[in-house]
Amino acid sequence: MAIVDASSLLKPLYPSLTWQIETAEKNVYLTFDDGPHPEITRDVLDILRSFGFRGTFFTVGQNMERYPEMCERILEEGHVLGNHTYSHLSGYGTSKSDYLADAERWSDRYQTGLFRPPYGRILRKQIHALSTSYRIVMWTLLSWDFQVGLDRDRMLSKMKKGTRPGAIVVFHDSEKASGNMLQMLPRYCSFLKEQGYSSFAIPQV
Numbered sequence: 001m002a003i004v005d006a007s008s009l010l011k012p013l014y015p016s017l018t019w020q021i022e023t024a025e026k027n028v029y030l031t032f033d034d035g036p037h038p039e040i041t042r043d044v045l046d047i048l049r050s051f052g053f054r055g056t057f058f059t060v061g062q063n064m065e066r067y068p069e070m071c072e073r074i075l076e077e078g079h080v081l082g083n084h085t086y087s088h089l090s091g092y093g094t095s096k097s098d099y100l101a102d103a104e105r106w107s108d109r110y111q112t113g114l115f116r117p118p119y120g121r122i123l124r125k126q127i128h129a130l131s132t133s134y135r136i137v138m139w140t141l142l143s144w145d146f147q148v149g150l151d152r153d154r155m156l157s158k159m160k161k162g163t164r165p166g167a168i169v170v171f172h173d174s175e176k177a178s179g180n181m182l183q184m185l186p187r188y189c190s191f192l193k194e195q196g197y198s199s200f201a202i203p204q205v
């Protein structure tokens with residue numbers, strides 16, 4: 001299976017977005033998109049807690065309305081919430097005003113300084129409008145956990161090779177990804193620990 005990470009194409013076009021965190025420390029930034037989910041997010045939180053790691057959860061507003069107690073637990077355990085729009089909207093083919101309204105609807109309940117565009121699809125005019133209130137967070141390493149038939153071993157070794165100080169790593173606490181993610185996450189966390197890395201929540205600027 002040929003897997004091409006769109007970040008290699010997008011990064012040179014959008015250098016103002018956050019693709020990694022500047023640090024010389026052995027810190028990585030685990031991120032979890034598309035939750036919260038009552039069981040899957042709970043499992044992720046248990047895994048992170050067992051390693052003493054922190055993460056950033058880019059949640060979908062619709063899911064937050066369904067499972068507000070998971071959001072509370074995320075925050076109580078020292079993690080951070082990021083805006084992933086209310087209805088998981090792609091920026092492509094969406095007007096600036098509709099996109100902003102959907103992002104704004106997310107923040108009815110919580111305030112955050114972090115935003116990640118669903119599918120990584122965002123247009124310049126949308127970036128321009130959101131960047132006054134948000135740090136727009138992309139990624140360094142994508143786990144491809146949502147991919148059916150993923151070769152997990154191969155992907156994990158690719159992620160291990162790509163791990164470096166400041167890397168932003170994407171997993172998904174969604175039903176679609178959970179089969180791969182719940183297998184890969186503990187193994188990746190063990191690797192990080194062995195290599196002397198910790199995971200932190202992305203700083204809000």
Ligand SMILES: [Zn+2]
Nearest residue numbers: 033034118119
């Ligand atoms: Zn998403």
